[in-house]
Amino acid sequence: MARVVVDVMPKPEILDPQGQAVARALPRLGFSGVTEVRQGRHFELEVDDTVDDETLAKIAEGFLANPVIEQWTIRRVEA
Amino acid sequence: MARVVVDVMPKPEILDPQGQAVARALPRLGFSGVTEVRQGRHFELEVDDTVDDETLAKIAEGFLANPVIEQWTIRRVEA
Numbered sequence: 765m766a767r768v769v770v771d772v773m774p775k776p777e778i779l780d781p782q783g784q785a786v787a788r789a790l791p792r793l794g795f796s797g798v799t800e801v802r803q804g805r806h807f808e809l810e811v812d813d814t815v816d817d818e819t820l821a822k823i824a825e826g827f828l829a830n831p832v833i834e835q836w837t838i839r840r841v842e843a
Numbered sequence: 844m845a846r847v848v849v850d851v852m853p854k855p856e857i858l859d860p861q862g863q864a865v866a867r868a869l870p871r872l873g874f875s876g877v878t879e880v881r882q883g884r885h886f887e888l889e890v891d892d893t894v895d896d897e898t899l900a901k902i903a904e905g906f907l908a909n910p911v912i913e914q915w916t917i918r919r920v921e922a
Contacts, residue, residue: 772885773887806884
């Protein structure tokens with residue numbers, strides 16, 4: 765078994781209203797110094813050792829992310 | 844300036860219907876070997892160097908996560 769983390773983020777040129785809402789709210793709430801917030805999704809997968817990197821790439825591109833508006837990273841981590 | 848990543852995940856005892864939906868769909872779609880999927884949120888913050896770890900902890904607990912049902916990690920990364 766292996767643990768795989770996939771982080772999916774809006775592409776830089778895509779607006780991120782959720783992140784912007786947090787960034788704009790923080791000064792009002794008394795927290796200064798945060799200049800940008802972007803929000804995406806974080807997936808943690810438990811996979812058999814038979815699942816290779818090519819398969820993980822297909823899963824991420826096809827089912828975890830929207831390749832039109834999002835970019836993603838895949839990494840294996842220690843469980 | 845520093846880049847800070849906050850990963851927010853449902854606590855282990857909390858059901859995660861979104862992750863379960865992905866995990867159950869994958870075998871139907873031809874991908875076997877993925878035994879669990881959990882979905883959370885991934886935040887990337889750009890912060891001034893004046894923002895200390897205590898402040899980041901307050902921001903994460905108060906505004907990025909729901910401490911009742913979620914757990915989170917905070918880490919500074921190279922920009």
